Amino acid sequence: MNLPKHNRFWLAGVALAVGVAAGYGVAYQRIPGSTGTAAEQGAEAKALYWYDPMYPQQKFDKPGKSPFMDMQLVPRYASEGAGNATVSIDPGLTQNLGLRTAMVVRGRFSSSLDVTGVLAFNERDVAVIQTRTSGFVERVYARAPGDVLAAGAPLADILVPDWAAAQTEFLALKRSGDRELISAARQRLQLTGMPSSLIAQVERSGKVQPNLTVTSPVGGVVQELNVRTGMTVASGETLARINGLGSVWLAVAVPEAQTGSITEGQAIEARLPAFPGTVFNGKVSAILPDTNPDSRSLRVRVEMTNAEGRLRPGMTAQVRLNRSTGQDSLWVPSEAVIRTGKRALVMLAEDAGHYRPVEVRPGQESDGKTLILQGLEEGQKVVTSGQFLLDSEASLKGIVAAPLETDGQALGSQP
Template sequence: MNKKILFPYIASAIILAGLGAAGGYWLASRPYSDAGIVEKSTQNSPSEKADRKALYWYDPMVPNQHFDNPGKSPFMDMELVAQYADEGGSGASGVRIDPMLTQNTGVKFAMVETGKLEQDVEAVASLGFNERLVAIVQSRTGGIVERVYALAPNDIIAAGAPLVDVRVPEWYGAQAEYIALKKSGDTSIVGAALGRLQQLGMSKAQISRMEKLGKPLEIVTISSPLSGVLLEVNVREGMIVTPGQMLTKINGLSSVWLEAEVPESQSSEIAVGKSVSAKFTAWPEQAIEGRVTALLPELNRETRTIRVRMEFPNPNEKLRPGMYARVSINNATSHNRLLVPSAAIIATGKRNLVIVADENNRYHPAEVEVGREGNGKTEILSGLNEGEKVIASGQFMIDSEASLKGVLARMESQKKTSASPVHEAHGKVEELSADDITISHGPVPSIGWGAMTMSFNITDKKLAKGIKAGDIVNFSFHESDTGMNIDHIEKSGGSQ
């Protein structure tokens, strides 16, 4: 009873499996054109193929091996593909790819445009003192240090802060003489006494203080000329100082320097006065603006970098030497260049290529000389013209199709502007017409051919003068967009 119930279900499953297999075979056997991919062998109708001349046949997986007859590939279980003499149209170059295929595979295009490369140089910089704000406090005359104020190196001091009290015996007598003469009212002598005080080293502030007190200053206080960091204190209480002796060294903090190492390749457009934006670790959300003040003259030979000095205002004195910052230097070019997306550049290791598209859906590689790169754009120094259309992404598909014809391979073996290589061969003339000659030739190692029979173009009728069918010949030829062209041909034996 159970077997009778299960039998219909088993039969149905077998029938469905058979239908699925048949459907899969039908889908697999559908031409690629249904999916938007046009096979090379189905791009032309049978009548069109009959009117075209096949140069040779090849296996797309081994494109360098050529055959003189169609058939199965010895390398793969597939039919050989014909390479036609007029493939691509008269005078056309590159490869043609069906527009539906490029659309389905996501190929993106970009135009070659003229513009200025907006490139900001990013670097890590360290903060240091502005060494143009250094003040050296010296003793103007000999004396005895009576007091050193409670200061130590790296203390932050304000402008006018007292540093040292010095007793100056030499000044005391001159001050007393000046006060006495001033009380006498003799202005001519008073002027000479004032001049003597100034020559001895008293400042205007010290003289004014003496006049206000009306008596000589026994102790002279030396103050800081500016606000900043006290770098050195070279005086102690009880010391005898001499004229010109350095007492302290102070570095101002009203502005600071940032110095960064910039690669040599990115330094060409950096100039004094260019704007700089810096973000410090302590204030990552705040950008502080400054400017480039110097490009130091020496290049670091080991890192191939140039030191760039930048100056930043420091009104609140919150920027302290030793801090790190990430700086962005405006490095926009001052002149227009041809620009393409950086993704369009194919770097082979020997040269740089881009794939150019024309209005007929044909693609060819162009060798270019590149300049600087920034913000996703690359400068093109030569090799392209403004307004040309290039492949910005999806080059893999174009590269794959072009490799079948050896387009990119030839670019790797020779310059774009150089002549095509000339190949030499030996064979027998099978047929001769006004425009072409059919020769059964032996292997041609220079181009990777085996023995075959194929047609060659005769661009100059004088080359074939005296040549007839059956002649054994030595000949040379080169490859062009229109096919294989005879360069030289001569008999090497009689007719057969």
């Protein structure tokens, strides 16, 4: 029979719609665990309560419309009671759904935290050079701020006129041979600020030594140099400031959320771009009391030896802070933990393809592992892949993980 073209398109559309509907009905009947309509269930079992799948924790004693969503409440039947408060998956479908499990392990939990740091001067290793008496600067050696000096390096020569008279008197008394007068004269030289080495030189040579050569007491970097040829210096005036390089500080910024695991004396490993392949070791010497308000990070100070002088302030470093709990602890793969914002859950794998949500109290996380402080026991199995699918199914069925108990009260409950 020849039909008009538009009629043939209309018949084809009707046939397609009927086929889709029939296929959906057949597919629905083949879904494992499906039990037909709510009316059929109601005829066979009594509903315990009704609930909104989006808010399964709220229970209602009669059917109706959900006050939360624009949808009808779903009945929960006695056959789905506490004894069956699990999500059941045919073991044959486990592999098809990509479900994987892992064991809850008890053992020593070693963690590490990778952060960045910047080398700085050790502010405890500072030498401030001052004059003990007034005088005139006769010579300044070729030094400038930023120069690296060895211990004993000369900085300036200063003429001290007052020392000439005191030394002349001392030498005269020494020739007299009176020990008490000589001792008193030597003490006077010390009180004028004359160093012991210069007094010994005067005694050996028998000549007046009114010039003082100011030297660096430590090896390090010249931070300040406030002396120039021809200038007059007063007693107590600062001439130079030297910062030692025997050790340096490594300033490390630790995220605020990770500061609870940092302790003084904790070992660290530092790797610097300037020395590829070399690992420098150190220990946390101080945890500073203030937190950076912009980056929300805590400043941690690490002291590192610098015997070879290769470490220079301003260099950057990749820092690894190593830590061990020192005791056996429960832990699971971090991917098994579902964080909802208010609490943390895991899907516990039970026998015969049954799964149920369990609330846990997670602890420190490191290297793909998370400490479990409460909620699980050693030897249990948790789902590490596909757990969100199971959690969604549990929510649709109204299965809610029981809250953790602490000190006789549920976590988050009000007294």
